[in-house]
Amino acid sequence: MRGMSLIVQVMTGLLAGILLLYGGYIILHGHLTPGGGFAGGVLVAAALILVSLAFGAVEQVERREYILSSIFESSGGLLFLGLAVAGYLAADYFFRNAGLFYIGRPLELVSGGIIPLANIAIGLKVGAGLFAIFLALGASRFVMKE
Amino acid sequence: MIPYLACVLLFLIGLYVVISKRNLIKIVIGFSLIEYAVNLFFALVGFKKGALAPIITQPEQVRMGVARNFVDPVPQALVLTAIVIGLSTTALMLSLAMRLYEKYKTFDISEIRRLKG
Amino acid sequence: MEGRILPLFVAIPLAGAFLVPLLSKLWTRFADLIASITSALLLGVSVYGWLMVNAGGMPLHYWVGGWRIIGIAMWFDALTALIVLIINIVGFCASVYSIRYLDRYTGGRWKFFTLLLLLIAGLNGLAISGDLFNMFVFIEISAIASYALVAFGTEEEEVEAAFKYMVLGEVGGAVLLFGIALIYARASTLNLAHLSQVLAGFGRTPFYWFVIATLLIGFAIKMGMEPFHAWLADAHFSAPAPISAMLSGVFIKVTGVYAMSRLMFNVFGVSRAETPAFFNLLIAFGAVSMVLGGLLAYTQNDYKRLLAYSSISQIGYILVALGIGNFWGIAGALFHILAHALGKGTLFLASGSVERQTGTRNLEQLKGLEKTMPATTWSHILASFSMAGLPPFAGFFSKLFIIIGAIAARMYWLAFLAALFSAVTLGYLTKVVNMAFFVKQNSSVTSTREAPGLMVLAMLVLVVLTVAVGVGFRGVLDHLVGPAARVLLNGLEYARLVLGG
């Protein structure tokens, strides 16, 4: 059997999506509660790593995932930089927040201007980046050896 | 005072591990100890006795600009950044250690001596 | 506002670094193209910034996000202009050079250029940063990129050198962070200008000296000063040649010397008259580095290892010159940073060409490269002359200024030592010329062809600049190095300019 034992596989199947959902929750509520892009991104990466450890993967799939995650990582970085440059072009200030995007009312989900967007960018970068690190370290190869 | 001294102690333990241990993985662990010590110290810097976590929970606080008795949030933000840096260095260090293991089939640093001087 | 260009120094290379992995999936050569274009753009921006500072006489400043003093400050004065110019000249040459040099390695082209651009982004960010913690972050960004670049070849020696370098460098980084935490604990601010005012109010307490000592240990590790030099030779030796040029020419000076002198002179307000202990310490360690590095370089038989030890020796020169502490000393130190970046950059690039064409860098096996690789040979020879301090090259004037400074400060033995080790430098560099480039018996390896055109071009740019800086030294002194030296000499004037402006 590829991957880990049945117990791990079934529980992973139940929980991986919920872990991803919780990561998304943390990322999107980064401007309202503790946590944010980095913490949520780590959770997202944890979900991806959990699935790839539990079910194992063939070399080809891993390669494809690696390329995909590196693309996602770069686009997260570009998105973050784009937010900074948007402020720069609109109001002369890097990372300018006031007056550029909809600020909203405090403690609502859509509020805080560019901060939620920046959190999403960071979450994308961290999640994809950590998963890419995992794949590059080849940790799943050790599980598959038997 | 004691928490600060504990941080320094943790730092010294980490330094001892980095200097004296022969195993690559143990060196990485020692380095993580150093990093935790510094991060903990930095987080302690912002601590105020009896103060609250710097989180706004009620909309009124924003509107009225109420300055509650918060701990200093800046060190926490900085420590978060430092943790991210530490994460990437640890990952890079571990990957280098794994590469060394693949090349030399050992984690013992005294057997990894291609370079002298 | 006049500081509009400042964020570009970080934004351009970061955008390049993120674009390279995306676009090189379509066509691998996009990596080369993006790296060259971004570094050329950066060079243009830094020249523009230098001209603006020079014309207006006023430094440029910028507040990220418009949050004034609580946000991240960026600052571009004459000293920054000098450092940024050095970074981007060498960075541009390194990325142009790498295009053909990377043929040695199988694949990974985009990784190399991403990391190189990150390294440049980190160094540029450090140079323009006016914020203590931001300095730390940029030091770490460039350091992490450099660790990965040292290990780029993934041979045994390279990985081992990178691990060694990484452990030492990260301990240095942790010590720096500890120092920053100490400062924040007392001053509760991170803006360098505000910090210098707050620290001036505290006086010269034991705490002040403790923080200085902590930071000095961190920076000493980063710059490879003598007791902590162990990583430097191995890392420079193992890295790909353009990265060795970046590390030796730029990295150790920006993350070590520049960051240290900015903090010490402009924030802590040290000066020869008030705190001689600090300057004597710099002279002591600098002299030891100068002597030991020079002597160790003399005994090496490997091309790049010799150059690496030579870097330690030249860092010693810079520290000694800073320690002299008068105008000529500091101008000499900054001039030497420039001369060394250009000269040592050329030498490392030349070593890379030799290695690429012949497959070895053991000096005892090489012979007669002068016939087939004239451009490399003459780049090497001219850069050696500059490093050894022969007129009319850049290195001559830097050493001249250092000696003038030492005599003016009545440190005759130091002047003598500096002159003596110029001769030693000439000795070990001509040893390379004799052994590798001209005909000799008992050796076999030689090359049939000159290095590819782009590699030669990168070397020639640096050589021409070396000669130009030497010939036009008056202009460089008046418009580039002199104002930069005055920034350091004026010390706490910095805070008034930032907060008043």
Added chain:
Amino acid sequence: MARRFAYFIAGWIIWLLLGWTLNYQEVVAGAAVALIAAGMFGGYLPLQPRKLLNPVRWFWLLVYIPVFAWQCLKANIDVALRVLSPGLNLKPGIVKIKTNLKSDIAKVFLANSITMTPGTLTVEIKDDTLYIHWIEIRSDDPEEMAKMIKGPFEFFLKKIFD
């Protein structure tokens, strides 16, 4: 597809419970994130979605919780007595028991229930065989062993999942 849809609904409900608000922004964002989560990992859901709709199964699940709690309490007291009593009355070992549960998730829940009661620990599942580390092997007969370890769990899990 049905699995992904079930996962999507479950994820959405979890999101709303996490935020504890019915603000329309939260509802929309929750739907989006749950959609992504279901799209990526919904296919791994080890349940038949139509079984989720059967209220009888949910009833048995509610009954199962106190039963499990009671078994857990008994096992806790048992182990605590072993710890407190002088001398080592242990006879640990790994035993093999058979189960007649069919679906994977039922087997895994059986294994987890056994693990969570102190004194027993599931090591591995191979087809319909469970390998269990037991603190005191009280019997030699496989049938009896299986009965002792599984207790009432199997009966309820069959009702819930199979």
